[in-house]
Amino acid sequence: MEGLFDDASLRSDADLPGSGSLQANTHASAPLAVRMRPRTLDELVGQPQLRAEGSPLRQLIEGRQSMSVLLWGPPGTGKTTIAAIVSGQTDRAFVEVSAVSAGVKEVRAAIDHGRADLTRSGRETVLFVDEVHRFSKAQQDALLPGVENRWVTLVAATTENPFFSVISPLLSRSLLLQLDSLTDDDVVEVVDRALADERGLDGAFQLDDEARDHLVRLAGGDARRALTYLEAAAGAAAAKDASTIDLATAETAVDRAAVRYDRQGDQHYDVISAFIKSVRGSDADAALHYLARMFEAGEDPRFIARRLVILASEDIGLADPTALTTAVAAAQAVQLIGMPEARLNLAQATIALAVAPKSNAVTAAINAASADVRAGKIGQVPPHLRDAHYPGSKTLRDASSVGSSGTEGQGRVDYIYSHDEPFGIAEQQYAPDVVLDAEYYRPTSLGAEAAVKERWERIRRIVRGR
Template sequence: MTSDGLFDLPDSAPELPRQPGSGSLAGNEHASAPLAVRMRPRSLDELVGQQHLLEPGSPLRQVIDGDKPLTILLWGPPGTGKTTLASLISRHTNRRFVEVSAVSAGVKEVRDVIAGARRALAGSGVETVLFVDEVHRFSKAQQDALLPGVENRWVSLVAATTENPHFSVISPLLSRSLLLTLQSLTDDDIGVLVDRAVTDERGLAGAVTLSDEARDHLVRLAGGDGRRALTYLEAAAGAAQARDHAEVTVEDAALAVDKAAVRYDRQGDQHYDVTSAFIKSIRGSDVDAALHYLARMIEAGEDPRFIARRLMIHASEDIGMADPTALPLATATAQAVAMIGFPEARIPLAQAVIHLAAAPKSNSVITAIDAALSDVRAGKVGPVPPALRDAHYAGAKKLGHGHDYRYPHADPRGVVEQQYAPDDVDGTEYYTPGPHGFEARVAERLQAVRAVLRDRRPR
């Protein structure tokens, strides 16, 4: 028993399978199992994609070939082989495999599994691979419960997550883990999976063939997700057989699958491309296109806080003084999103997008500050005019600070003739109001103000 008593070996601790190399794949290759389950690779040689993790000399190869205890975090999009890779690690290292889902397991289940693994290690010397799927769904307490098993090497932990582990996994567990990033499968990878499933005895066993058009359609719909590709293939084959078709056509595939997967990797090109198109559509005042890209981001699971931050930036960068209400609205949207989350957050996000896209546009704010920054960086920073210097300390008046300062509120116009800028940039106009929306009124006001400020004729 450990000093805290948490890892007694209770009578209720589950017995683990006795045969080495067993895994969650065992018993799942029956004919009624889903195609994606039946077609899971049985060896590393059958694994499609993720070759960057399996190259000779790579950390994962060193762990597998050396048959050493390990703690691994697999981070990647759905359907990229995280569960399969975990089971293959177990098989290749001749360890038992126990799978726990973070969706349903609690602290007690985690402790029982680790206690059982400790019993097996002490009794027979057989090590256990504990696979935790969707580990980001575990609470801090649940993740804490994994630490004794990891620290004492009672289990070799393999945890999978679709979320950034730097934000979703506790630091003590992350620091003890080898973090491996899985990538979305390429279209070529998906094609290999589909072709294999059509002919393999574990799959469709040649019961149907697949037209080139249907194959391309399924690959496109998969969106880099191997599991989705095989699920769609199984549905399309079923539709073809129900219509007495020996070949799966694109019509069969379209009949079976009526929703396209959104291809969108939050760390990849699609993230930046869709975000760019989103902002450019708002800038271009195309409300409908902007809503389309918003919908794509929402469906792909983009962080709503990220979307809200982009809207706040856009409100100043591309609208600015043409509609001064844009920034407060975008800020309020960010607050609403943080408080309510999806799915309800889609509503204030859509309202903000519509408002910003329909608003008059002006880039005068970003142009003005960038021009001012450029002058400052170029060394145009001359001394502050004496009249504007701080005159609140003893001796300031003797230095001429504050002398001849003119108080604007003393003038009925609220503006007085006075030099505010240093000599180096006096007269420079950084801000040029645009002709649209509220800014057109600002332009009229500013023209009159600048005329007064620079009318410094001797009186």
């Protein structure tokens, strides 16, 4: 094992005096985000589902259980911190493997090192693998013996969906814990704590409310990014011999102008409304402007994606049947990739939906059908359409077929199987009598819906015997 931790792809604190976690690597010149890393689970900001009494993570830490965990969540939500807490609060050694530069050899060496420590001194090792999704299948396979035999406590972190990026054997041997993006209030707590804490800025600076809001918006739920921006803003204030960080200083330090945008207020609703109406109105340039404003203000990209999925059916429908596919694909890309890269997927979907032909026929159709149902137009299902698979239905069907006037057979034999008819369409009553002549779907002649309209009108004439 000589020279194991000389490799840049591995980092260990096992040989540092009195250290038992990543906290031992902090020093006065370390980045603010590193110095302010929580030391205990109770200091962790956000993730209430993981900190709750009796939660699997708390059991792992307080019960000293040797279970491996897979942490899945956006950047800056505390994945590395949780690994360090697991190590520090349970007095386990901490070894970090870089998924970017480590190979199978380094993974096996780290596990062997942990196994040797366990055999020699009984001390367990936390093996932290950041961005485990970057590991190949062979590299992930190399983790299995250590996890299965509990030679190490694996804490693996990923920003991508582990069901796509992590091999099944490793998933089945690990406890999957999902982390959420921090809320604005969470980020404010992180920033304010760093301003006052002796490990942070130790009360040397005051932060204006406008500057705080600007940093929180730019952080986008990422605590590490918030602290990085705060450190830069403090440096800019110190250069001017100022003890107050105002909005102008914060803008200069992070090279980003403040965007007037309140994610809980009027700006949130006004901008998303303008965005949707621009897409509906087919103005791709205006839509991109509002999309960029939301990006720069730190709007939740999942919210934007959801609105595009709704619009694809509400305002485009069958005028471009691929619109919904495009919007759903963009929403999935947001989940799989995350920001900032997912901005490209959302921009592509925005342009595609803006330039697509528009139709609200789908919206009008379901609204009209719902209005009739709410008005009480709910008739009996025609007998020949009723289910004929439950026990007893054959008796009722046979009774009906011989002309029993007292009982309408269920799933009667006079049901016409569409596939036996020319063109696969049968003349047959499908709707209840009360809405027999209703025409809910009225397709337009726009885009691909023009062909749908022509086909639907022919089909309706055949089905209704016209």
